[in-house]
Every structure is written in structure tokens, then in C-alpha cells.
Amino acid sequence: MQQLALIHEDFDSALTACVQALGGAKNVGVMLRPEYTEDPDKAARWLLACLNPQRDEKLSWQQTFMVMRKARDIGVHVAMAYITQTIGYADPQPIEPEDEKAALKRAFIEQSKQMQALFARMEQAGVGAAA
Numbered sequence: 001m002q003q004l005a006l007i008h009e010d011f012d013s014a015l016t017a018c019v020q021a022l023g024g025a026k027n028v029g030v031m032l033r034p035e036y037t038e039d040p041d042k043a044a045r046w047l048l049a050c051l052n053p054q055r056d057e058k059l060s061w062q063q064t065f066m067v068m069r070k071a072r073d074i075g076v077h078v079a080m081a082y083i084t085q086t087i088g089y090a091d092p093q094p095i096e097p098e099d100e101k102a103a104l105k106r107a108f109i110e111q112s113k114q115m116q117a118l119f120a121r122m123e124q125a126g127v128g129a130a131a
Contacts, residue, residue, distance in 0.1 A: 018071035
């Protein structure tokens with residue numbers, strides 16, 4: 001697999017790098033425009049036109065986010081890094097789905113313990129749960 005550039009001159013080139021990492025314009029074009037499944041070359045031409053700043057065709061925000069999300073899933077963050085660097089934020093730190101699940105479970109358990117403690121204090125104070 002070809003090494004991806006980490007620094008890009010513009011967002012279009014960063015998004016193009018994501019497309020390349022996802023298997024190329026044919027694969028991504030069909031993913032974004034399923035109606036072109038029977039003609040992946042047409043899908044590729046459409047997508048390449050969208051990524052060309054000299055052309056009028058552009059991806060919607062939803063399509064752009066889909067490419068970025070799919071690229072993130074395979075560990076490619078160049079488009080998000082371009083955005084954050086350009087507008088003055090720290091580099092992105094992706095959250096792994098398993099880490100997110102574990103954090104949510106921990107938060108739920110902690111909140112449950114706090115609710116149990118609060119309920120015990122309410123009972124000690126003579127405040128019924130229905131009050």
C-alpha cells in the first residue's frame with residue numbers, strides 16, 4: 001500500500017487521499033452513488049470531478065462526512081487533521097468504539113452508585129421515594 005502524505009495543501013487533496021486509502025474512486029464513487037453500481041467508471045468520473053477544485057461538481061456535506069468516517073474506520077485521519085490544523089485546533093484524537101463503550105459503562109455504573117447513595121440518604125431523612 002502506498003504511503004499517504006500527512007500534510008496537504010487543500011481539503012480536496014486531503015479528501016482525495018482518503019478516497020485512495022478506501023480503495024480508489026471507483027469503490028468510493030459507488031459507495032456514495034449506489035445508482036452507479038453497474039457503471040463504476042461513471043462513479044469514478046463523478047467523484048473525481050467532485051474532488052477537482054476546477055470543476056463545479058461538489059460532494060454534499062453528508063457525502064464528505066461519509067468518506068471521512070469510512071477513512072477514520074481504517075485509521076486514516078488526514079482530512080480531519082487538515083480541518084483542525086487549518087482552523088487552529090489540536091490534532092484530532094479518534095475515539096475507539098470499544099473505548100467509548102467502556103467509558104459509557106463506567107459512567108452508568110458511577111451514576112447508579114450515586115443514585116443508590118442519594119436514595120439511602122433520602123430514606124435516612126424520612127423522605128419517601130414518591131415525594
